[in-house]
Amino acid sequence: MKAHRTLLIKLPRDKCDVDYIRRLMALTNSAYHGFEIWEPDIPKTTQHHLYGSFMNYMGSLVFGTKPKRWFAETWVPLKTLRVYGDGSMKGDRSAPVVLDFRNNVIKLRQVCRNEPRYTVELPMPKWVVERLKEDGDVKYAMIGVKDNEPYLALVAEREVKPYQLSGYVLVVDVNSWKYGIAWGLIKNGKIITWRVEKPDTFLISTLYHQAVDRERKVGKLRRLGYSKTVRVDRIKEQAQARRSKIYRITRDKAYFLASKLIRKALKYRALLIIDDMTEESRRELLEEGLPRDVIKLLMSNLKRFVHQLETLAQWYGVPYEFRRLPSTICPICKHELTQLPGRIMVCPNCGFKAPRDMVPMHWAIKV
Numbered sequence: 001m002k003a004h005r006t007l008l009i010k011l012p013r014d015k016c017d018v019d020y021i022r023r024l025m026a027l028t029n030s031a032y033h034g035f036e037i038w039e040p041d042i043p044k045t046t047q048h049h050l051y052g053s054f055m056n057y058m059g060s061l062v063f064g065t066k067p068k069r070w071f072a073e074t075w076v077p078l079k080t081l082r083v084y085g086d087g088s089m090k091g092d093r094s095a096p097v098v099l100d101f102r103n104n105v106i107k108l109r110q111v112c113r114n115e116p117r118y119t120v121e122l123p124m125p126k127w128v129v130e131r132l133k134e135d136g137d138v139k140y141a142m143i144g145v146k147d148n149e150p151y152l153a154l155v156a157e158r159e160v161k162p163y164q165l166s167g168y169v170l171v172v173d174v175n176s177w178k179y180g181i182a183w184g185l186i187k188n189g190k191i192i193t194w195r196v197e198k199p200d201t202f203l204i205s206t207l208y209h210q211a212v213d214r215e216r217k218v219g220k221l222r223r224l225g226y227s228k229t230v231r232v233d234r235i236k237e238q239a240q241a242r243r244s245k246i247y248r249i250t251r252d253k254a255y256f257l258a259s260k261l262i263r264k265a266l267k268y269r270a271l272l273i274i275d276d277m278t279e280e281s282r283r284e285l286l287e288e289g290l291p292r293d294v295i296k297l298l299m300s301n302l303k304r305f306v307h308q309l310e311t312l313a314q315w316y317g318v319p320y321e322f323r324r325l326p327s328t329i330c331p332i333c334k335h336e337l338t339q340l341p342g343r344i345m346v347c348p349n350c351g352f353k354a355p356r357d358m359v360p361m362h363w364a365i366k367v
């Protein structure tokens, strides 16, 4: 099985002609629909690469498999040449992307601007070196425009064999950040470890209230006619900075947790079960009467977490599956559970009792 991981690198805008990249994207799009359009003013080599690469990509990672979020527009597939420390090379010698490990640079030839022999150099990201250490190879790259900015996407590929399961099961329950991401390690019908992981919710709440205070102040000053002053701009910036900080906190937590859980799965050679209950969690927060913008912050980067968990599972060969595990139905007698204060669930029929986030683990034991 081939696994892929992608890294997005923002390209220097002053060195890249966004309109030219857009043209290449349009040509790629037509290639996707089966047309080969030869533009007289674009270098032939670039177009050869485009259509040649395109054929290589058919049924490969870019087209045919599920597109990554940022590939909604057609990105331009590019071959790479890898030049290693000992001078050996892999790939097409005339490839538009050169990964030069001797000088630790990436060279983009002819794809950033429509000028003969135009080359852009970027520092080699640590990410690439790390993927190489894991037997990965960056055979492909893509160039494209996202939010009006030019980007290079490096695609690492690796041949993986999922490991033999040891009987351990790692269940990951994705809730909102308010109640955290719950995980449990199960073996022989027993929950061995169980934890709920959360970012610093106190800090999030403090930052949120500081942002709201400042936004109110701005509204007040505006009503008084001070909408275009330096002071108003500064307060607005402070509010925005706090909201961005919250977003960064949840994003870092998402990446940290995904990597921690994959390491755990690898250590125990566990089957990974992902229970994505973000929609249910959103409803729970709505029922609690939380403001919509608070809910948005408490749900931020959870999709990214699930995506990252899945990407890493594929990359390291962790067998995984998505499964819905109920948290409001009794795992013993299937009776509806009643919720007590402190999110404790009780079965009025058989007396089963557990914290709400632990109920799915009991279901996982059964299946």
Ligand SMILES: [Zn+2]
Residues within 6 Å of the ligand: 330, 331, 332, 333, 334, 335, 347, 348, 349, 350, 351, 352
């Ligand atoms: Zn019951």
